[in-house]
Amino acid sequence: GAGVSQSPRYKVAKRGQDVALRCDPISGHVSLFWYQQALGQGPEFLTYFQNEAQLDKSGLPSDRFFAERPEGSVSTLKIQRTQQEDSAVYLCASSLQGRTRGDTQYFGPGTRLTVL
Amino acid sequence: QKEVEQNSGPLSVPEGAIASLNCTYSDRVSQSFFWYRQYSGKSPELIMSIYSNGDKEDGRFTAQLNKASQYVSLLIRDSQPSDSATYLCAVSGGGADGLTFGKGTHLIIQP
Numbered sequence: 001g002a003g004v005s006q007s008p009r010y011k012v013a014k015r016g017q018d019v020a021l022r023c024d025p026i027s028g029h030v031s032l033f034w035y036q037q038a039l040g041q042g043p044e045f046l047t048y049f050q051n052e053a054q055l056d057k058s059g060l061p062s063d064r065f066f067a068e069r070p071e072g073s074v075s076t077l078k079i080q081r082t083q084q085e086d087s088a089v090y091l092c093a094s095s096l097q098g099r100t101r102g103d104t105q106y107f108g109p110g111t112r113l114t115v116l
Numbered sequence: 117q118k119e120v121e122q123n124s125g126p127l128s129v130p131e132g133a134i135a136s137l138n139c140t141y142s143d144r145v146s147q148s149f150f151w152y153r154q155y156s157g158k159s160p161e162l163i164m165s166i167y168s169n170g171d172k173e174d175g176r177f178t179a180q181l182n183k184a185s186q187y188v189s190l191l192i193r194d195s196q197p198s199d200s201a202t203y204l205c206a207v208s209g210g211g212a213d214g215l216t217f218g219k220g221t222h223l224i225i226q227p
Contacts, residue, residue, distance in 0.1 A: 033214055042120075042204050043160065045214030056213060091159060104150075105215060107159040 002026070004108035006092050012114045013082045021077045021111045025094030032075050033105060034067055035091040043091055049075060082115045089113070118143040120207050122218035130226050135192040137221050139205030142186070149181055151190045152204040154220065160204055164190060195225045 005024040013019050025032050031050055035043035036059075046065065048056040051072035060067070064083075069075040079086055089112050093105040119142040129135040137151070148167055152160035164179040166172045166188065172179045178191040188207075192199055202222050206215040 035214070035217075040219070042206075042217030042219045043215075045216065048214055059214065104162055104165065107152075107161070109159050 004092055004094050004106055006090075006108040006111050008111060009109060010112050010114075012116065014116055015082060015084060017082050017115075018078065018080045019082055019113060021079075021090050021113070023075045023077070023092030023094075023108060025073065025075070025092070026096075026106060029094035029096050029106075031095040031097065031103065031105075032069055033093040033095075034075070034077050035093065036061075037089045037091055037110070039088075046077070079113075082113075084115050087113055087115045118146070118207065118209075118216040120205055120216050120218035122203075122205050122221050124219055125222040126224050127221055128224045128226055129195050131195060131197060133195055135195045135199065135223055135225070137190040137192075137203050137205075137223065139188045139190075139218055140186055141188070141205075141207045141216075143207065143209065143216075144183075144186065145209050146186075146207045148208045149179070149188045150206040150208075150215065151177075151179060151188075152206060152217075154202045154204055156202075163203070192223075197225045197227050199223060200225045 034046040037043040045059040049069040064080045066078045089110040091110045092108045095103040097103045151163045154160045166179040166181045176193045180189045202220040204220045205218040
């Protein structure tokens with residue numbers, strides 16, 4: 001079946017603009033994760049959803065970052081008043097189970113955000 | 117704060133040799149351990165997962181876990197140029213919480 005998809009693949013924003021990044025998880029996957037990957041670094045956890053419930057948002061770097069998954073499927077990560085330090089690749093991952101040890105996370109292709 | 121440490125490399129290995137990648141982690145309650153491969157400009161792809169002490173083999177790949185030493189490694193046998201990539205070590209605690217990744221080791225297989 002289809003994997004995790006993300007859109008747009010590339011986004012250029014002027015400093016101060018709001019952006020919205022979309023993630024379509026694998027159909028039927030309960031868990032959805034957002035990560036931020038800066039150049040030359042490993043991905044860093046941002047937030048986690050189990051169905052429509054946001055169970056962990058401890059990794060969101062500031063209150064300018066907001067994520068939702070209203071129907072338990074598609075998720076949107078919104079960044080308000082973008083700053084240059086927000087430039088990174090934003091990865092979405094999904095896994096089949098909820099709160100199951102070691103459940104495999106499958107990653108989407110990512111959205112590369114560049115803030116000028 | 118959970119930390120995962122990897123040597124960033126680059127690690128250069130001749131084609132056909134064994135590549136050995138290492139990772140240490142700080143959180144003793146970590147239960148699940150993963151190796152992801154990431155080609156430049158691409159997303160991470162799961163190579164191996166391991167949950168119990170010892171070795172786990174899958175084709176040319178062997179993951180090794182030592183929870184007492186808080187150490188996990190990945191061996192790649194008969195290295196191929198297509199194995200050249202960044203290898204990310206990732207760790208999680210109990211439950212489907214977010215993964216904590218290392219910075220990755222850049223592996224180069226020399227033809």
